[in-house]
Amino acid sequence: MAVVDLGESPSLGLLYPKAAVAGLTKRGGDELPERVYQWRGVRVDPAHLAAYDRVCGFRLADELPATYPHVLTFPMQVKLMTDADFPFPLIGSVHLRNRISQSRALRVDEEFDLRVHVENLRPHAKGRQFDMVSQAFAAGEAVWHDTSTYLVRGGGSGASSAGSGSAPGAPSAVWRVPEDIGRRYGEVSGDRNPIHLHPLSARLFGFRRAIAHGMWTKARCLAAYEGRLPEAHTVDVRFKLPVLLPAKVAFSSVRVEDGYRFGLVDVRKGKPHLEGVITV
Template sequence: MQVVDLRESPSLGLLFPKAVVTGFTKKGGKTLPDRSYRWQGVRVDPAHLAAYNQVCEFRLSDELPITYPHILTFPMQVKLMTDADFPFPLVGSVHLANRITQTRALRVDEEFDLQVHVENLRPHAKGKQFDMVSQGFAGGELVWHDTSTYLVRGRGDGSSNGGEERREPPAPSAFWRVPDDIGRRYGEVSGDRNPIHLHPLSARLFGFPKAIAHGMWTKARCLAAYEGRVPEAHTVEVRFKLPVLLPAKVAFASEQRTDGYRFDLFDARKGKPHLEGTITY
């Protein structure tokens, strides 16, 4: 695999308009780019980390939330998905799932090397899916690994992986109110200013009745409820279900298991699922 070094984080302000323009020319394909982007010597801005923690309701700390490096690698992911040889349009791709593993606590004063590539193109009942893989290294050691699975809608393969069995919502552990500006606030700290998250009018252009919360914000918000209760080395895996239409009242449910936790986020009134996840260690 070819490794291409970047001097700085790619500009999402330039890449998102490019994604809109180039999306019309991408017709799908059978191969993914055999290329990795690498950004070395990355330092965390403490003020930016504090802003992220506030939006996601983490405590202020010298340790990075396990989800924080995702927003550092996200511009590299977008760069790869807007390259000319990437076969699918970024606009309209659906974030199905995310799995993150860290081998130890990551500290704000460390220096990281970040790397992103794409792999595992495979069929899905509603089209095709692929994995965007991000890695974080410290002192040459792999300390953080992130896999985001995306769906590109199209002709499916007839399998059943697009229609999972529905389950009754579990007993809530807490109720949270999600304000109507959380998409704009998270977009400000993450750089992900996709129109579907920013305003009802722009969201309607893409088929949503209201603006929706970022999936990675919902994951981070759930994990904030576990601060101080999980060991440094752990894995968090979630599957994104129905979007959170803003504003919202959501219910959070947590179940302790021998190897960690299971958690759910769902509509407090109708019980419709937003997210299902596990923490394992």
């Protein structure tokens, strides 16, 4: 793959209008771009990290939550998905799964090189799916790896398993998710997709109310394990039914041989929002 140095983080303010136009013109295809975007010499802004920690429920610390580098690479992902040779529209793509591994703790005072590419276009029961892969390097060493699997609807078999699964045991916590969490997380992550921001804009895309970001729900669950995980670990989640805002959700967790299994469900109906595994 060709490596393209960006020099700076792409502007989401410019990319989202481009994504809206692309949603009207892109019709799919069988080839993903063979290109790696790279942003070198990245320094974490401590104030931005603190804002992220607060909105996701992490303690303020010098170590980065495993989910934090995802927001640094997100503009690079959006750039790739809005390029002319990317076959699918960004708006309307569904985030199915996210798997993050880190080989050691990442610190706020380190310098990172970030890379993003896309791979593994394959069938899905409801259409096509692909993997957006992000990596962080420190002093030439790969220290963090993130794979987000996205679904583009259309042309699949029509089978559905989105509502399957169950929580791993009795709830250990109940969280109230406020109506404005989509706007607050959007502010720190840059992900201002209209489905997260307001009921009126969410209805344009088929949702009764605004929905929480999947990566916020993952981060909120990971925050519940602070102080219990070794530096090297993997957090793998599958996103199920969206969290309609405001909401009351139940978090449950069980210890397994090599880590934890956890879930997030709707308190009233018991329907799953997220299922995850932490491997240590």
